[in-house]
Every structure is written in C-alpha cells, then in structure tokens.
Amino acid sequence: GNSVTQMEGPVTLSEEAFLTINCTYTATGYPSLFWYVQYPGEGLQLLLKATKADDKGSNKGFEATYRKETTSFHLEKGSVQVSDSAVYFCALTSYTGTASKLTFGTGTRLQVTL
Amino acid sequence: NAGVTQTPKFRVLKTGQSMTLLCAQDMNHEYMYWYRQDPGMGLRLIHYSVGEGTTAKGEVPDGYNVSRLKKQNFLLGLESAAPSQTSVYFCASRPTGGNQPQHFGDGTRLSIL
Secondary structure (H helix, E strand, O other), X not given: OXXXXXXXXXXXXXXXXXXXXXXXXXXXXOOOEEEEEEOOOOOEEEEEEEOOOOXXXXXXXXXXXXXXXXXXXXXXXXXXXXXXXXXXXXXXXXXXXXXXXXXXXXXXXEEEEO | OOOEEXXXXXXXXXXXXXXXXXXXXXXXXXXXXXXXXXXXXXXEEEEEEOOOOOOEEOOOOOOXXXXXXXXXXXXXXXXXXXXXXXXXXXXXXXXXXXXXXOEXXXXXXXXXX
C-alpha cells in the first residue's frame, strides 16, 4: 500500500537558518504530493503541493520538488523565522474507486529559536 | 468565511458513554473526511463521504459510525467510548477534482477516562 516516511523530529533551528525536512514515499501510479502545516492548537493547512514529476511547489518561502526517480518530496526554506515553528506533514493522494484519500507521514515538529 | 467548523472543541467522556462530533462546512464541498491524530502516528482516516447520503470506511473505522444526511454536515459517532479512542479528531472537506486539497477544521480533543 501507499506510505509516507518523514524524518524524525523535533528539528530545532536558529532564526535565519536553512531548513530541510526529508520526505519519501511509496505509492502505485502517479500520486499528487502535499505539505501541510499545523500550528499549535489549529488544524492542518495546505502549505504547497505538486501534482506531477519535476513539479516544484512553493509558498511563503517554502519549496519542495516532486522527484519521481528518488520518490522524494523534501521541504526546504532558505531562512526560517520563529513564526515557522509548527508541525509539518508530508502527504500523498491515492485513488480508490470513488474518492481520493490522503496518506500522511507522522509529522515533523520544527522549533525555531531567536 | 467559516470554512470547516468542528464542535465541540474539547470533551471528556467516561468509558461506555456515547457522543457525536459535528463537522460543518460552508464551502459546498462534496467530499468530507474524519481523521484521528495520535502522537507519532500522523493522521489516520476513520470514515469519509463522497456526497450527501453516502459514507465509506477508512483505515481505522472500528468503534465509529458516521452519517451525512445533509451535504454540509458530517457527523462522527462513538456508540460506546473506549480509552483507546482518546485522540484529537479532525474533519476535512474538499471539492471535486482529483488534485484539490483538503480543508481542515481546528480539531476536537476527546479524552476517554
């Protein structure tokens, strides 16, 4: 079946540091890939997405490239801010007859300090 | 825009009690989903619905029932709560179209004693 593997957290960085959160996946067919972010006490919000190989999703300074050859979708940001502290989830869609479903990784907690 | 609204936000139950969690969306979305979030396990799909009057099982449906009598509402029921159902529950909705993202509510934190 489909699965998503994320790097273990928590990840602690100083403000303005470079961020990479690794995500690899196993899936049949051609899934779409997503990064969601969860701020404390809130639900998940879509951060970015990519729908086919070599697509790059980007939003709020975050980027991720859909790499089919390495089955990866790593999240990067050049300079993190304290306000980026949150839990980040990598996810992929799978289609089963009548509906698409999201398969999530376990989440990576990011803590950014001054 | 309210988006996806979940009620209640917090609840404590005793083992064996029943309750219903309500999810309401005002975006006219066809698809709705219920997930549970547990530490170290990400989000797992409980049940979902592809339209009014339809429901289907997800990854972890046991112990839960759902109903979608109106397009905008998706109810999750626990008939006899168990401590293993202590979790944070999230509802999500999305429009039709294969790559449309899901929109999430803020969650319901449920504790079963």
